[in-house]
Amino acid sequence: MKNKDEKIGGRMSRVDAVLKVTGGATYFAEYEVPNLTYGVLVPSTITRGRIKNIDTKKAESAPGVLVVLTHVNAPKVPAYEAKEPSKTSSGRGPGMMAFHNDEIHFNGQPIAMVVADTFERATYAASLVKAEYQEQKHQTDLKANLAKGNVPKTNKSLQDYQRGEKDAYKTAPVNLEEEYVLPSEVHNPMELHGILAQWDGPDKLTVYAKTQGVKMTQQVIAETFKLPKENVQVHSQFVGGAFGMSLRVWPHEIATILAAKKVNRPVKLVITRNEMFTIAGYRPHTHQKIGIGATKDGKIVGISHWANVQNSNYEEFTEATVAMTKFMYQIPNVNTTYRVVPLDICSPIPMRGPGEATGAFALESAIDELSYALDVDPIELRIMNYPEKDPERDLPWSSNYVREAYKMGADKIGWSNRSNQPKAKMEDGMWVGYGMATGTFGAHRRPATARACLNANGTLLVQSAASDIGPGTGTAMVQIAADVMGIPANRIKFELGESNLPDAPIQGGSATVASVGSAVHEACIELRQKLVELSGNALKNAKVDTLVYEDGKINSPKDRSASITYAEVLKRNNLPKLEVTKESKLSEDQQKKFAMYSFSVHFVKVHVHPTTGVVKVKHAVALADAGTIVNHKTASSQMMGGAVGGIGMALTEEAVIDHRFGRYVNNNFADYHVPVNADVPEVDVLFVDKKDPYTTPMGSKGLGEIAIIGMAPAIANAVYNATGKRIRELPITPDKLI
Amino acid sequence: MKTSKKKVENEARRDFLKQSSVLSALVLSPGKAVQDPKWDEKVAAPFEKVALKLEVNGVKHNLSVEPRTTLLDLLREQLHLTGTKKGCDFGQCGACTVHSDGQRVNSCLTLAVTEDGKKITTIEGISKGDDLHPMQEAFIKHDGFQCGYCTPGQIMSGIACIREGHADTEDEIREYMSGNICRCGAYPNIVDAIMEVKKGGQTV
Numbered sequence: 001m002k003n004k005d006e007k008i009g010g011r012m013s014r015v016d017a018v019l020k021v022t023g024g025a026t027y028f029a030e031y032e033v034p035n036l037t038y039g040v041l042v043p044s045t046i047t048r049g050r051i052k053n054i055d056t057k058k059a060e061s062a063p064g065v066l067v068v069l070t071h072v073n074a075p076k077v078p079a080y081e082a083k084e085p086s087k088t089s090s091g092r093g094p095g096m097m098a099f100h101n102d103e104i105h106f107n108g109q110p111i112a113m114v115v116a117d118t119f120e121r122a123t124y125a126a127s128l129v130k131a132e133y134q135e136q137k138h139q140t141d142l143k144a145n146l147a148k149g150n151v152p153k154t155n156k157s158l159q160d161y162q163r164g165e166k167d168a169y170k171t172a173p174v175n176l177e178e179e180y181v182l183p184s185e186v187h188n189p190m191e192l193h194g195i196l197a198q199w200d201g202p203d204k205l206t207v208y209a210k211t212q213g214v215k216m217t218q219q220v221i222a223e224t225f226k227l228p229k230e231n232v233q234v235h236s237q238f239v240g241g242a243f244g245m246s247l248r249v250w251p252h253e254i255a256t257i258l259a260a261k262k263v264n265r266p267v268k269l270v271i272t273r274n275e276m277f278t279i280a281g282y283r284p285h286t287h288q289k290i291g292i293g294a295t296k297d298g299k300i301v302g303i304s305h306w307a308n309v310q311n312s313n314y315e316e317f318t319e320a321t322v323a324m325t326k327f328m329y330q331i332p333n334v335n336t337t338y339r340v341v342p343l344d345i346c347s348p349i350p351m352r353g354p355g356e357a358t359g360a361f362a363l364e365s366a367i368d369e370l371s372y373a374l375d376v377d378p379i380e381l382r383i384m385n386y387p388e389k390d391p392e393r394d395l396p397w398s399s400n401y402v403r404e405a406y407k408m409g410a411d412k413i414g415w416s417n418r419s420n421q422p423k424a425k426m427e428d429g430m431w432v433g434y435g436m437a438t439g440t441f442g443a444h445r446r447p448a449t450a451r452a453c454l455n456a457n458g459t460l461l462v463q464s465a466a467s468d469i470g471p472g473t474g475t476a477m478v479q480i481a482a483d484v485m486g487i488p489a490n491r492i493k494f495e496l497g498e499s500n501l502p503d504a505p506i507q508g509g510s511a512t513v514a515s516v517g518s519a520v521h522e523a524c525i526e527l528r529q530k531l532v533e534l535s536g537n538a539l540k541n542a543k544v545d546t547l548v549y550e551d552g553k554i555n556s557p558k559d560r561s562a563s564i565t566y567a568e569v570l571k572r573n574n575l576p577k578l579e580v581t582k583e584s585k586l587s588e589d590q591q592k593k594f595a596m597y598s599f600s601v602h603f604v605k606v607h608v609h610p611t612t613g614v615v616k617v618k619h620a621v622a623l624a625d626a627g628t629i630v631n632h633k634t635a636s637s638q639m640m641g642g643a644v645g646g647i648g649m650a651l652t653e654e655a656v657i658d659h660r661f662g663r664y665v666n667n668n669f670a671d672y673h674v675p676v677n678a679d680v681p682e683v684d685v686l687f688v689d690k691k692d693p694y695t696t697p698m699g700s701k702g703l704g705e706i707a708i709i710g711m712a713p714a715i716a717n718a719v720y721n722a723t724g725k726r727i728r729e730l731p732i733t734p735d736k737l738i
Numbered sequence: 739m740k741t742s743k744k745k746v747e748n749e750a751r752r753d754f755l756k757q758s759s760v761l762s763a764l765v766l767s768p769g770k771a772v773q774d775p776k777w778d779e780k781v782a783a784p785f786e787k788v789a790l791k792l793e794v795n796g797v798k799h800n801l802s803v804e805p806r807t808t809l810l811d812l813l814r815e816q817l818h819l820t821g822t823k824k825g826c827d828f829g830q831c832g833a834c835t836v837h838s839d840g841q842r843v844n845s846c847l848t849l850a851v852t853e854d855g856k857k858i859t860t861i862e863g864i865s866k867g868d869d870l871h872p873m874q875e876a877f878i879k880h881d882g883f884q885c886g887y888c889t890p891g892q893i894m895s896g897i898a899c900i901r902e903g904h905a906d907t908e909d910e911i912r913e914y915m916s917g918n919i920c921r922c923g924a925y926p927n928i929v930d931a932i933m934e935v936k937k938g939g940q941t942v
Contacts, residue, residue, distance in 0.1 A: 013878050020886030021874040021893060023821015023861035030820035063786075119815060120806050190825045190833055190887040190921050240823070240887025241921050273826040470885030470922050637881045637924060644923025669830035669919060676916040680925040 006482045006489040008698055009689075011633040014475045015494065016238075016468075025238045027191055028208040029270050033198060037066055039259050039269040040122040041252060042112040042129045043278065044104045047138035047662030048313075048344045051102040051111060051131050058128040059114055064121035066263045068129060069113045074099035075261050077254065078226040092213075092506075093220045095315045095347055098251035099258065104133065105314050106345045107140075107663040108278030110252055115259050115267055138344040140662040142285045142310045149308045149339025155318040158338040161326060163392070168302025168333030172293025174373050180362035181729040183654040184285040184310060186277050186667075187351050188674055189469075191240020193250070193280050197257045198266035205257065206233045212246040212467050213506030218499040220249040221257065230500075237497035242469040243645075244350040245281045247508050252279060277655060277667035281349030284310040286321060288362040292369075298376050300385045302333035305362065311340040312347040319348075319355030324440055325363050327595070330387040344662055350508065352645055353709040356441050361649075361730065364437035364713035369726065377420060378436065378717070379406050390595030398594040399692040399701070401625040402438060405601040408686050409436065412621045413603040422724035430607035430616075433722025439600040439709030443627070443692070443701035444511040447585035449502035450519035452481065452527045454578045458552045458567040459491045462523070466496040466516040467507035470641075471704060472634035476513050477520050479631055480698060484524035486549035487566075494520075502581060510598065510702025513630055514695060515584075521697045523582035528554075530580065531566055534573050538564035586695070594694050599625040600706035602643065602714040608722045613737030615719055617647055620683045624706055627692035628699035635703055636685040642707020643683050648675045649708070650715035651731050788851045794819065795863025803850050810834045810845035813860060821861035821890045825919070832918030835891035835898075836860045842898035844917075861890035864897070872940050873897050876931035884922035892918045896932045897942045905936040 005012045019025040044051075056068035067073075080097045096105060104111070112129050116122035139145055152158045169175045196208040205227065211217040214234040222229045239246065252269060260267040271279065291304040307321040322336035353360075371378035383403055389396050409415075418434035419425055425432040450464040462481050466473050477494040481487070495501060504516050528549055532539065535554060539547065542556035549555075554569075556562035570578055603621040608614070622643040629635045652673035658665045666672045691699030712730060719737070720726045727736050787802040794817060803812060810827070813819045813836070822845055825833030829847035836845045837859040864871040873893050876882070883889040895918045899905045904914035911929050920928065935942060 014881070016886070017878040018870070018874075020883055020889050021861075021870065021877050022865060023819070023890050025886050026820065027823075027887065029824075030814070032818055118804075119811055120804055124806075188921055189885065190823070190831065190919065191885070192824060192826075239885065241885040243921070270824065273828060273830070472884070633881050634884075637884055637922075637927060640926060641884060641923030644925060645921075668828055669826050670828070674919055674921060675923070675925075676919060677925045677928065678912045678916040680912070680923070683926050 003488070006479060008479060008483045008630050009628065010479060010631060012475060012479055012489060012631060014472050014634065015478050016474055027238045027240050028196055028210050028236060029194060029268060031196060031208045033196065033266045035265045037115050037117055037263055037265050037267050038119040038122045039113045039115050039256055039267045040126040041110040041271065041275065042114065042126050043108040044111050046104055046133045046135045047107040047140065049104050049133050049135040051104065052134050053132040054111060055130045056112065059125040062121065062125040062128060064116040064118055065125045066115045066117065067259065069099060069115065069255065069259050069262055070111065071099045071101055074258050077224060077258065079224045092216050092248040093224065094249050094251040094254050096251050098255035105312065107661065108275065110255060110279065113255050113259050115263050138662045140343050140345055140657050141659040142287060142308065142341055142343065145341050145343060146287060146308050149341045152316060152318045152338060152340050154316045158318050158320070158322070160337050162335040164333035165302065166335050167291060167304050169291040169293030169304055172301045173296050174370070175291065175293030176366070176369055176373060177289065177291040178366060178369065178728055180288045180290065180365055182286045182358050182361055183730060185283040185351060185649060185653045186655050186672065187243040187245040187281065188276060189241025189243055189245065192270050192273065193245065193276060194268065194270040195253045195256045196266060196268040197260040199260055199264070203227055204231045207257070209234055209236045209253070210239055210242065210246050211236045212242050212469055212508055214467065214497055214499040215465050215503060216506050217249055224254060232499070234499035235497065236467065239467060239469040243352045244354060244508065246469070247350055247506060250280055273669060274667045277664050279346055281347060282655060283351035283358065284317065284348040286310065286358045288321070290362050290366040292366050294370060294374060298374050298381055298384045300329055300331045303331050304335050306337045307359070308339045308341055310345070310348065311342050313342045313344055315347055316340055317348045319350060321355040321359040324356055324359050327387065327390050327392040328363065328438065328440060329385040330391055331385070352642065353439070353441065353705040356439065356705065357649070357709045357712070360437065360439050360709050361713045361716070364710055365716055365728065368435070368713070368717040368720065375420065379410060382406065382438065393595055395593065395595040398443065398596040398694040399627060399690065400597070400599060401688040401690055402599040402601065404688050405599065405623040405625050409601050409603040409621050409623045412684055412686060413605055413619060415603070418721065422721050427607065430609055431722040433606050433608065433718040433720065435714045435716070435718025435721055436601060436603045437710040437713035437717060439602065439706045440597050441510055441702060441705040441709060443514065443596040443598050443695050444509045445514040445518065445586045445696060446505035446511050447583060448504045448515040448519040449581060449583045450516060450523040451502050451579060451581040452520070452523040454527060454566055454570065456567060456570050456576055458487070458565060460485060460487050461493050461495065462520055463495040463501045464504045464516050464519060465499060465501040466504040466512055468496060469507055471638050472631060473507070473512050473516070475634055476517060476630045480517050480520045481524050484521055485528065487552050510704040510706070513700055514702055517630065517698055517700065518696045519582055519584035522584045523580045526582055527578065527580045530578060531569050534569050535564050536572060538562065590694055596695055596701070598701040598703065598706045600710055602646065602711045604714045604718045606715060606718040606722055608719060608737065613734035615651055615732055617681050617715060619681050621686065622683060622707065623686045623688070624703055625688040626703045626706065627690065627695060627701040629687045629689050630698060630700055632687070635687065638703055639685040639707045640683045643711050644675050644680050645708045646711020647679060647715065649730060650712040654731050790851055790854050792853055793857045795860060805849065805851050807850045808846050809836070809848040809850045809853055809858070812850040813845060819860050819862050823887055823890060825888065832895060833888050833891040835894040835918065837894060837898065840901070842895055861893060872935050872938060873931065873942060876934045880927045880931040880934065881924070882928040882931040883924050888918060888920045892920065892928055896928070899932060900936050900942050905932055908933060
């Protein structure tokens with residue numbers, strides 16, 4: 001294979017690029033299904049209580065309306081009737097039972113779905129549904145309910161943790177104790193959520209979904225409706241972003257399936273942008289406190305980390321907010337406390353860098369604060385407290401090049417221009433500040449299966465039920481297959497996003513390349529071995545470990561005449577195709593031997609307007625220690641995108657609830673500000689790009705989460721460097737700086 | 739249950755017809771025809787729908803649409819041109835950007851009937867067969883997207899940005915492309931792509 005970009009480590013363009021730039025990529029709402037009908041949801045206007053009466057008559061008699069589905073007339077859901085937990089065995093079920101009873105758990109909770117023959121008619125008719133409620137007092141304010149926090153029951157790793165002495169920071173020569181607040185943020189992928197559901201018979205169902213796991217969606221639906229798994233077909237080949245919000249089946253998806261049953265026609269639901277805030281999860285509002293203490297020469301002796309996390313009142317959600325504190329630095333005395341605070345609001349769901357991005361804001365701000373208290377460069381402070389091993393589990397790192405990343409980033413951003421005194425520099429009439437922070441996330445790998453099928457003409461089909469919410473899953477898989485098999489990328493096809501393909505895990509926790517990529521790698525290695533076994537005497541007894549696989553051929557470098565094409569192997573053996581299905585997973589032994597994490601470092605230079613307090617990120621450098629980078633082009637985009645997400649987290653994003661009504665007041669793009677083009681500067685992406693010997697056969701570690709983790713504190717730290725003002729409550733809006 | 743519901747539907751339809759002064763004479767003289775719901779729909783259609791002539795990507799369409807139908811929903815749900823995306827339906831995200839007589843518009847904020855006689859270009863209409871538009875090529879080269887959902891809108895806006903003369907500097911592109919949100923955060927790559935097309939000097 002001549003094209004280096006097609007090998008692992010190359011810069012190949014996306015395999016689905018042409019479809020995406022021509023409008024040819026088909027997302028869930030775009031499948032042409034005959035006899036299609038449209039669903040529109042009606043939201044609850046109260047926050048807690050019961051529906052006394054729901055008047056659907058006017059809506060039912062509006063033109064084109066087929067049904068108005070409510071808890072009164074919804075078809076029974078087998079799992080709900082059996083009083084089984086609505087979360088289902090995977091824990092990824094809807095959590096709340098759609099249209100099952102009259103209870104209202106949060107404002108905006110769907111109380112009805114109008115189904116009509118056109119979208120316009122359904123939308124109008126939805127406005128005619130009126131409900132009377134029995135209202136109860138609600139609680140949506142985290143700050144007012146901090147005392148009500150519960151110890152999490154569902155996640156042992158988040159129960160109280162202590163290593164060494166408790167609250168040892170208090171007696172350290174230099175110490176500080178501060179609170180850090182993160183508002184609720186909303187994933188807001190550009191594609192609206194929803195589902196298209198069609199019953200193909202009384203016990204057969206087809207859905208087109210916006211999901212981060214077709215197998216997950218299939219399993220949840222099958223369990224909910226008590227159908228054999230294979231009777232539920234899930235299609236999700238293109239997903240217009242998700243960032244975590246499609247890691248479960250939401251109640252409105254079940255509602256749509258019920259509606260399709262009721263009208264006996266396919267129903268499509270595309271929720272509104274407003275509803276993306278109210279019924280489809282968010283990053284939870286979190287109050288944290290950090291106490292940290294060090295010796296005068298900068299050895300950290302103790303850290304305590306408390307987190308109080310916004311939750312719904314009908315299930316428990318947890319994320320690893322306090323995890324990074326336990327291992328990122330060599331600290332002998334550590335204790336962490338995590339509490340869930342139930343409120344009358346929809347459940348949160350993991351959002352890019354779940355937990356860690358929130359925790360890193362507190363931890364990495366505190367480390368920066370400590371560096372000023374000690375009058376030491378914050379990078380030096382981090383290096384001084386670098387852990388040679390994982391201090392939490394006392395295990396060696398599978399790889400940890402964070403110190404190299406610090407140096408690379410410092411050089412790129414021009415760290416030497418930074419003053420250790422805040423408010424020391426001006427440029428173009430603006431205060432100038434430099435900041436940096438570290439991020440980390442577990443280098444996860446889950447069991448996955450891939451099928452590799454070599455066709456008679458030498459083309460290769462690789463399949464796995466993986467998802468692609470945007471990072472470029474198919475591209476990475478084609479590259480891995482091309483690299484192993486020595487087949488040009490344009491002769492390889494990777495199929496994903498279909499529930500009838502071999503098992504793949506959800507696309508979450510930055511684990512797709514590690515999991516599915518390893519399966520593709522191993523399947524191709526086995527396919528190669530099979531080809532060698534079937535090659536007869538063509539290779540003239542060349543040693544197997546000396547063989548080279550290139551241009552669709554097996555070659556022996558020692559003997560030019562010892563060579564055979566894959567197509568010829570199949571032909572000689574009368575095989576129309578040759579197929580390998582391979583399950584791949586990391587051995588438990590390996591997992592117990594090493595602490596496996598990816599690391600990121602973010603550097604930023606900011607300008608702050610001295611009068612208006614407007615913060616502008618002028619330059620960002622995003623670095624990743626994520627092992628071998630499979631595709632530099634797509635990986636760069638992923639890091640860049642994380643940095644952009646971090647800019648929003650730091651400077652603009654905040655979902656605001658008016659607690660008098662328990663309702664969001666800014667649930668749209670005009671009032672909830674995600675970064676736009678003008679908010680984003682030049683972003684340089686750098687990779688350490690050193691193979692991790694233990695995680696995957698490619699040497700890769702995950703990338704998606706670390707791309708955002710640490711960016712927000714890097715900006716907060718730069719703002720302090722520029723202005724001398726430490727903002728501990730995000731977002732850093734101008735009013736907080738003037 | 740089913741029959742009574744049908745009855746309600748018919749009554750509502752007749753209420754609508756009664757409100758229409760043009761039809762009042764017809765409705766006030768009850769006949770079998772008006773009691774037939776199918777006929778009812780047929781009578782109502784010309785009053786609920788408006789004739790619309792539209793050229794989309796060079797193809798002429800004679801349509802009949804409800805006045806409340808947006809250009810976006812017309813393209814996606816009726817003409818099955820799903821390249822144009824719905825991201826917010828409020829004119830806040832730019833995913834639905836198309837060209838109307840060469841100008842970029844948010845098709846979600848454009849009622850289809852206001853476009854009578856106009857030429858609409860969508861993402862499906864800018865390449866010539868397999869030859870991609872230079873902006874499409876540049877987006878691929880610079881990886882100006884990840885999930886791809888905002889991409890058609892970004893490309894249509896990017897082309898307009900150059901046509902408008904708003905692509906002379908990177909900062910100008912950032913400003914004039916700020917009506918198109920990309921949640922995957924491909925902005926720097928989008929700027930690079932537009933800058934390259936602008937510098938290439940081809941007519942877009």
